Amino acid sequence: MKIFTIRLFVVALILIVFPFSCKDITGTEALYPYVPTSVDANAGTWLPIVLTSNSQIVVPAPTAPNSAAYLAELASLKDIQSKLTSDQKKTIEYWSVGGVLRWNQIFRKLVAQYNLPPVPNPDGSYPTPDAENPFSNPQFPFSNPPYAARAYSYVSVAIYDALKAAWYYKDFYKATRPDSPYEVDNGVQALMPKIDLPPYPSEDATMSGAAAEMLKVLFPASVEEITKLAADQRNAALWSGRATSSDITAGLNLGKSVAGFITAAGTGRFRTDGMGAAIGTPAQWKVFENDAITKGEIPWISLDVPARPPMLPFFGNVKAWNLSPAQIVSERPLPPPSTSSDQMKQELAEVKRYASGVTREQMAIVHRWADGAGTYTPPGHWNDIAEEYIRDAKFSEVRAARAFALLNMALHDAGVACWNTKYFYFNPRPTQLDPSIKTSTGIPNFPAYVSGHSTFSASASTVLSYLFPQGATSFSSMADEASNSRLYGAIHYRSDCKEGLSLGKRVGGYTVNYAMTDGAN
Amino acid sequence: MTRYLLAVSISIVSLYSASAQTITDHLMMPKKDFCTGFMYTYDQWKNYWEGSLKRDNQNIGTLTTTQIMWVGNYGLTDKINLIAMAPYVTTKASGGTLVGLDGIQDLTLAVKYQFLGKEIGTGKLSAFGVGSFSTPLTNYTPDFLPLSIGLQSTTVSGRVTAAYRMNQGWFVSASGSYMWRSNVSLDRPSYYTDGNIYFTNQVWMPNQFTSTYSIGYHKNALQTEINLTQQNTLGGGDIRKQDMPFVSNRMNFLKVGVLGMYYLPKPKNFAVRAQISYTVDGLNVGQSFSVMGGILYTFHFAKKENQ
Numbered sequence: 001m002k003i004f005t006i007r008l009f010v011v012a013l014i015l016i017v018f019p020f021s022c023k024d025i026t027g028t029e030a031l032y033p034y035v036p037t038s039v040d041a042n043a044g045t046w047l048p049i050v051l052t053s054n055s056q057i058v059v060p061a062p063t064a065p066n067s068a069a070y071l072a073e074l075a076s077l078k079d080i081q082s083k084l085t086s087d088q089k090k091t092i093e094y095w096s097v098g099g100v101l102r103w104n105q106i107f108r109k110l111v112a113q114y115n116l117p118p119v120p121n122p123d124g125s126y127p128t129p130d131a132e133n134p135f136s137n138p139q140f141p142f143s144n145p146p147y148a149a150r151a152y153s154y155v156s157v158a159i160y161d162a163l164k165a166a167w168y169y170k171d172f173y174k175a176t177r178p179d180s181p182y183e184v185d186n187g188v189q190a191l192m193p194k195i196d197l198p199p200y201p202s203e204d205a206t207m208s209g210a211a212a213e214m215l216k217v218l219f220p221a222s223v224e225e226i227t228k229l230a231a232d233q234r235n236a237a238l239w240s241g242r243a244t245s246s247d248i249t250a251g252l253n254l255g256k257s258v259a260g261f262i263t264a265a266g267t268g269r270f271r272t273d274g275m276g277a278a279i280g281t282p283a284q285w286k287v288f289e290n291d292a293i294t295k296g297e298i299p300w301i302s303l304d305v306p307a308r309p310p311m312l313p314f315f316g317n318v319k320a321w322n323l324s325p326a327q328i329v330s331e332r333p334l335p336p337p338s339t340s341s342d343q344m345k346q347e348l349a350e351v352k353r354y355a356s357g358v359t360r361e362q363m364a365i366v367h368r369w370a371d372g373a374g375t376y377t378p379p380g381h382w383n384d385i386a387e388e389y390i391r392d393a394k395f396s397e398v399r400a401a402r403a404f405a406l407l408n409m410a411l412h413d414a415g416v417a418c419w420n421t422k423y424f425y426f427n428p429r430p431t432q433l434d435p436s437i438k439t440s441t442g443i444p445n446f447p448a449y450v451s452g453h454s455t456f457s458a459s460a461s462t463v464l465s466y467l468f469p470q471g472a473t474s475f476s477s478m479a480d481e482a483s484n485s486r487l488y489g490a491i492h493y494r495s496d497c498k499e500g501l502s503l504g505k506r507v508g509g510y511t512v513n514y515a516m517t518d519g520a521n
Numbered sequence: 522m523t524r525y526l527l528a529v530s531i532s533i534v535s536l537y538s539a540s541a542q543t544i545t546d547h548l549m550m551p552k553k554d555f556c557t558g559f560m561y562t563y564d565q566w567k568n569y570w571e572g573s574l575k576r577d578n579q580n581i582g583t584l585t586t587t588q589i590m591w592v593g594n595y596g597l598t599d600k601i602n603l604i605a606m607a608p609y610v611t612t613k614a615s616g617g618t619l620v621g622l623d624g625i626q627d628l629t630l631a632v633k634y635q636f637l638g639k640e641i642g643t644g645k646l647s648a649f650g651v652g653s654f655s656t657p658l659t660n661y662t663p664d665f666l667p668l669s670i671g672l673q674s675t676t677v678s679g680r681v682t683a684a685y686r687m688n689q690g691w692f693v694s695a696s697g698s699y700m701w702r703s704n705v706s707l708d709r710p711s712y713y714t715d716g717n718i719y720f721t722n723q724v725w726m727p728n729q730f731t732s733t734y735s736i737g738y739h740k741n742a743l744q745t746e747i748n749l750t751q752q753n754t755l756g757g758g759d760i761r762k763q764d765m766p767f768v769s770n771r772m773n774f775l776k777v778g779v780l781g782m783y784y785l786p787k788p789k790n791f792a793v794r795a796q797i798s799y800t801v802d803g804l805n806v807g808q809s810f811s812v813m814g815g816i817l818y819t820f821h822f823a824k825k826e827n828q
């Protein structure tokens with residue numbers, strides 16, 4: 001008996017220890033601290049995007065290095081550094097990889113968190129997320145791909161414009177406050193990478209203000225989490241010896257003012273870009289349907305059960321960053337094959353072939369790029385891809401912000417151009433024409449032509465190829481794969497994918513044209 | 522010895538774990554007997570628990586999972602049995618547009634060891650330890666729930682079972698197992714679950730504790746029982762509102778089952794087995810009703826030596 005029991009325990013112990021001794025997920029932290037290749041000291045001269053000039057927001061002059069106020073700040077800083085807790089050190093470590101990269105991860109997380117469609121009511125209708133009541137059911141927002149594309153672009157642009165303004169004032173006040181605290185007083189330690197730039201105003205505080213104020217408007221129900229992260233970033237700048245409290249106050253005010261300018265009621269770009277009208281009314285949706293019927297086409301219908309209102313049908317009229325409304329129209333692809341044409345029959349047959357059997361590798365491609373409900377969306381995926389290139393290039397904060405701003409402006413513009421096309425043609429999904437077509441990913445709740453994934457991906461690939469030419473081949477093949485994934489998944493025709501890629505490439509070109517003249521080269 | 526045929530079968534088909542009766546029960550195959558056969562299970566649900574909220578979803582309709590499982594149990598000695606199982610699983614949703622999947626799922630190998638057998642009063646108390654290992658046999662996707670055929674995790678579990686059987690045939694038994702589950706790889710580079718975003722394709726799988734209780738009658742060619750199974754996943758996130766299920770969700774359930782097994786007088790060495798089970802309560806699983814039927818055959822390799 002005793003021997004049996006002992007043997008049993010030995011067996012159990014082996015089972016516990018042996019196979020699962022290393023079960024932790026490794027490699028989740030893609031970022032690490034680095035010293036930028038260049039500090040981009042002249043970024044205060046780069047063109048602003050939303051601001052009228054980099055000096056538009058006034059930043060008051062700092063106190064002199066030998067003033068009592070500044071000396072008191074240094075003394076306080078040394079006192080804080082002498083008592084750092086392990087939690088505070090973790091906060092420093094978290095932010096030391098670069099604030100721009102971190103905020104990009106944070107807003108990808110928020111998008112994934114809020115990217116869930118409303119649950120149908122018992123009577124088959126759907127509630128609409130309400131910005132005035134974000135904590136209720138349904139939660140606000142539903143950060144679907146167009147919402148997300150626009151959100152990524154605003155946060156990225158706000159951070160970028162705020163940082164250029166910060167760089168402007170760093171240069172402007174460099175005679176008064178040329179050195180970082182750890183350079184002024186050797187009793188202050190540098191616990192984050194040393195950046196050879198004047199500390200006033202603090203770039204970390206600037207971006208904390210810009211990012212947090214934009215995110216609070218976009219994801220109001222997460223105000224507590226956003227506010228805490230922004231405070232952490234400022235604390236990390238202080239605790240690490242990179243900035244004193246006056247550097248931080250000046251940066252915070254600057255960043256908040258930039259976001260405030262963008263979101264100002266009645267006048268801010270964010271309030272006047274047409275997003276408020278993007279949902280429209282059932283009467284307006286009916287017009288799309290009637291137009292398609294008039295043209296002799298089968299109009300799109302929602303394949304959700306119960307049928308769901310179309311996703312942001314007037315997003316195609318939202319203001320783009322680098323295309324005028326006329327250019328959005330002139331870049332619109334030619335019509336898809338008629339729903340009654342032979343070409344459409346052939347394309348439908350091709351979709352059906354994929355529906356009745358994809359290889360395991362094709363299914364992996366479908367799922368790799370699905371980026372559907374509950375994820376950071378295709379624009380988020382391309383931010384994920386950009387992250388490692390920005391990190392490897394060791395970009396300064398302001399240049400990293402530029403890369404994300406350019407990428408996300410192009411993704412937003414791709415969203416606008418794509419949605420404009422989708423609702424103009426109001427073309428049905430393959431499964432609508434042939435209900436026997438089953439799909440290996442969810443069917444998005446909007447018309448087929450052209451593919452959103454293809455448009456987003458080609459625009460991102462175009463901009464990233466400009467920023468990182470060494471990755472061009474890889475970006476382009478990823479865009480092709482993302483595009484094909486929709487055909488393999490049996491939710492798009494080949495025309496949707498092909499024309500989407502072409503549209504995305506053209507749209508991305510507008511942002512590249514802007515980038516060539518923005519003063520950062 | 523024919524009644525030992527009863528020792529092999531599967532009684533509980535939880536949605537994604539194929540636990541076998543033979544692993545949880547209080548019976549052993551005698552030395553050099555090999556019992557093998559096929560079990561067919563038809564499992565379906567319309568309602569599911571989204572976290573703790575019970576609901577239906579017209580974009581899934583009724584989800585049907587069918588399974589054909591090969592099972593084998595060999596008596597290495599009277600006290601040590603070697604057990605193996607491998608199912609072929611097919612899924613299908615009656616509503617919505619998502620495609621059903623099918624394929625060979627996971628291989629389970631187990632060693633069952635009787636470490637106690639003692640006459641007490643008018644019955645016998647016995648106790649068993651089981652070590653099991655399971656691993657996917659094919660590269661099916663775990664990231665298309667509820668239509669994935671499995672979770673793609675390699676597992677190791679330890680189980681202890683105790684049973685008391687009175688000589689006239691009535692018995693009670695209780696069994697508990699702890700399952701370690703390996704990380705799972707997805708085809709995508711990022712996912713959101715349990716309030717966090719992960720920038721990796723690796724998913725940490727919480728371990729599981731499962732307990733099974735049964736009461737029944739087992740004498741000669743007949744075995745019947747009523748059983749209760751509670752699976753608790755020790756961690757993992759809930760399915761969010763209107764989201765799809767995720768591989769590492771906290772999948773818990775309480776199932777009741779009724780099992781019947783009968784050794785046929787003719788043809789010799791054949792037995793039939795049937796079970797129904799119903800999910801009474803759960804978290805992040807479907808409220809499934811399943812029916813299982815199977816046929817088994819026993820080879821007596823030791824027959825010649827013994828006679």
